[in-house]
Amino acid sequence: MSSTTIPSTSVDARLDVPQGVCVLTHSKLNTEEIIDSVKDDGAGAIATFIGTTRNSFKGKVVTRLEYQAYSKLAIKTMASIVERVSQSISRSEHTPEVQRTDNSSLLRCSLYHRLGIVPVGEASIVIAVSSPHRKEAFVACEQILEEVKQKVQVWKREFYEGEPESTAEWKENR
Template identity: 65%
Template structure:
């Protein structure tokens, strides 16, 4: 099966301080992503792995396909990471000097192209001095990427003509 992709849906990588955003046609390497946020000052690393599930609303999903307006999606995702760094505050049970950040590093990797059932389509890793901040930031980043990033998915279902698969906002 040959699939052609629009020129706007291209691989991209952008670093924001110690954090990174990646759009890739390649399989996401979870261990590598975790290592990318590791830091001696991190007491916690929160990880979210979103995988292609095999069903949706009673239909058998055979695969997903992702496309993005990569240039704008990267700007949106880097803005989301900047916002998380600024908005996630240190929990009151672990006060620390202002020089110690609530979030040390974030990584957001999103697949483009075809993602088979069972494979990750998005991986988010967040390191922090403490678990609460890592969990809060990881969830905030996930929800913001799904609501705001210019990434679309197409679900293919067993027994349905491929031409009828519709592009959807990446919010589900």
């Protein structure tokens, strides 16, 4: 399959959940808009993770990445991760010094993942989490990232300088 052919299962998708939003998109990720989407007057912290395409891997020069997904399932998996992490942080003892006055320590989560070709320097994934306190936001952001890499039905190919495109193999997004 040509790198410009988009499989019918790898389509843009969006799923809003009570804790925030999950998005798969072929469009360039607007990090400022994603961060703005989790702003809340009750937030004392917004933690973000922006994963970008780097220019090298294991001594090879990377020219670009390409992502595909089984979008119908991947977007549901992303939403379940956001819901699960939000619930686990709310019940967590990560920050015992924080006096909880409500049911949720996380206010909003946004999880965006690119599909298609992502050039060097551009974002492949953006996670933004708002919380009254920084520790919960940092912990949630990292947990979401690790679960996305382990569970979400997204695959990637790395293209290297000087190597035929036909040698690029699809790999799990780890």
